[in-house]
Amino acid sequence: MGQQLGSNTENWQELEKKLFMQTAKRLPVTLVHGQGARVWDIEGKEYLDFVAGWAVNSLGHCHPAVVKALTEQANTLIQASNQFYTIPQIQLAKLLVNNSCLNRAFFCNSGAEANEGAIKLARRYGKLHLDGAYEVITTYESFHGRTLAMVAATGQDKFQEPYTPLPNGFINVEYDNIGAIKAATTTQTCAVILEPIQGEGGVNIPDSNYLKEIRAWCDQKGILLILDEIQTGIGRTGTLFAYEQVDVEPDIMTLAKGLGSGVPIGAFLAKQRASVFAPGEHGSTFGGNPLACAASLATLQFVIGNDIPGKVKHLGQYFTSGLEKLKQKFNFIDEIRGCGLLLALGFTTDIAEEITLACLEKGLLVNRVKPNALRFMPPLIITEKDIDEALGILEKILSRRL
Numbered sequence: 001m002g003q004q005l006g007s008n009t010e011n012w013q014e015l016e017k018k019l020f021m022q023t024a025k026r027l028p029v030t031l032v033h034g035q036g037a038r039v040w041d042i043e044g045k046e047y048l049d050f051v052a053g054w055a056v057n058s059l060g061h062c063h064p065a066v067v068k069a070l071t072e073q074a075n076t077l078i079q080a081s082n083q084f085y086t087i088p089q090i091q092l093a094k095l096l097v098n099n100s101c102l103n104r105a106f107f108c109n110s111g112a113e114a115n116e117g118a119i120k121l122a123r124r125y126g127k128l129h130l131d132g133a134y135e136v137i138t139t140y141e142s143f144h145g146r147t148l149a150m151v152a153a154t155g156q157d158k159f160q161e162p163y164t165p166l167p168n169g170f171i172n173v174e175y176d177n178i179g180a181i182k183a184a185t186t187t188q189t190c191a192v193i194l195e196p197i198q199g200e201g202g203v204n205i206p207d208s209n210y211l212k213e214i215r216a217w218c219d220q221k222g223i224l225l226i227l228d229e230i231q232t233g234i235g236r237t238g239t240l241f242a243y244e245q246v247d248v249e250p251d252i253m254t255l256a257k258g259l260g261s262g263v264p265i266g267a268f269l270a271k272q273r274a275s276v277f278a279p280g281e282h283g284s285t286f287g288g289n290p291l292a293c294a295a296s297l298a299t300l301q302f303v304i305g306n307d308i309p310g311k312v313k314h315l316g317q318y319f320t321s322g323l324e325k326l327k328q329k330f331n332f333i334d335e336i337r338g339c340g341l342l343l344a345l346g347f348t349t350d351i352a353e354e355i356t357l358a359c360l361e362k363g364l365l366v367n368r369v370k371p372n373a374l375r376f377m378p379p380l381i382i383t384e385k386d387i388d389e390a391l392g393i394l395e396k397i398l399s400r401r402l
C-alpha cells in the first residue's frame with residue numbers, strides 16, 4: 001500500500017482539497033453513516049437531515065426495503081447490457097406506466113441525462129412531425145442539469161456564462177409568464193420544457209393556471225410539453241407526480257433524484273404519440289441496470305404501497321404551519337414557498353448562509369438555495385416529531401437575530 005490515508009476529519013477534507021477539481025462548495029463535515037432521517041459524521045455527531053442528498057433519499061438513508069432489494073439483486077445480476085431483456089427494469093417500467101399518464105419509459109443514470117434524452121426525443125418528433133422544428137423553450141431560474149445542452153436549457157446566467165458558446169436551439173424566457181412562451185414560439189419550436197415547481201431556482205410556484213395555459217398552447221401549436229419532475233416527482237410535493245395537482249398531462253416527463261432513494265437512476269417517460277425513437281436512436285450502457293432498477297422498484301413499491309404522497313401532503317401542511325408561526329415571530333422572514341416536502345423560507349436579507357451554518361452546528365442539515373432563502377427537502381418518511389425538532393432548532397437560531 002502506498003501513502004496512508006487520513007483517518008480523521010481534517011485529513012479527509014485536506015485530501016479532498018488536494019485531489020479534487022474544486023467544483024463542490026462543501027460544508028466542513030465528513031458524513032460516514034445514515035439511517036432514516038439521520039446522518040452521522042466521522043466524529044460521531046448526529047444530524048437531522050432536511051437536505052436528503054438534494055431531494056434524493058426519498059425513503060431516508062439505508063431504508064430496509066431498498067437495502068434488501070439491493071442485496072438480493074447484487075447477489076443475482078448487477079449489470080447486463082440493453083442487448084438483453086432484464087426483469088427489474090421491465091417491472092419498474094410497468095409500475096411507472098401504470099401509475100402515470102405516460103406509456104413508455106427509457107432509463108438512464110441521472111437527471112441531466114434524462115432531460116438530454118427528452119430533448120433528443122422532442123427533436124426527433126420535430127424532425128418527423130413538425131418539418132424539422134428543433135427549438136425548445138425553457139425558463140429563467142430553471143435548472144435542468146450540467147451537460148452542455150442542459151446548461152443551455154437552464155435559464156441562469158451563472159451556469160451558462162463560463163461555457164459560451166452554448167449548443168443552440170434553446171430559448172430561455174420568463175417563468176410563470178404564458179405570454180413569454182407564446183411570444184417565443186415559432187415554426188422552429190418543437191417543445192417547451194419546464195419544472196412544475198422550480199426547485200434549484202428557489203422553490204418557485206407558478207400561478208395555478210400557468211401549466212394549463214401552456215398545455216393548451218402546446219396543443220394549439222402541435223408542440224410537445226416536457227415536464228421536468230426530477231425534483232418534484234416520486235411523492236415529493238404530496239402527489240406521486242406534481243402534474244396531478246394541476247390536472248395537466250405532459251407529453252414527456254423526466255425523473256431522477258427520488259426515483260432510486262439514493263441509488264443513481266434517471267428516466268424519461270413519454271405518451272405513445274411522442275414515443276418516436278427507432279431502434280439505435282438512443283441508448284445507455286448503464287441505463288436500466290438491474291441493480292439500480294431493483295432499488296428503484298423497491299422505492300416506488302414502498303411509496304405507492306404506503307401512500308407516502310398522502311403522508312407528504314399532511315406533513316407538508318404540518319411543517320408549513322410551523323414555519324408560519326416562525327414568520328409571525330420574526331419580521332425578517334418574508335415568505336414561505338413550496339408544496340409537500342419541498343419548502344423554502346424566504347428572508348428579507350441575505351442571511352441564508354449564516355443560518356445554514358448555525359443549523360449545521362446545532363445538528364440540522366438545511367440547504368441555502370438562494371442568498372436570502374433556505375430550502376427544506378427532507379426524506380419523505382420523516383415524522384411530525386422530526387419536523388418539531390427542526391422547527392425548534394430553527395427558532396433558537398433565528399431568535400439570536402431579534
Ligand SMILES: Cc1ncc(COP(=O)(O)O)c(C=O)c1O
Pocket residue numbers: 054110111112113115143144145146195199200228229230231232256257
Ligand atoms: C429539476 C431538476 N432537473 C434536473 C436536475 C439535474 O439532475 P442531475 O444532477 O441528476 O443531473 C436537477 C438537479 O438538481 C433538478 O433539480
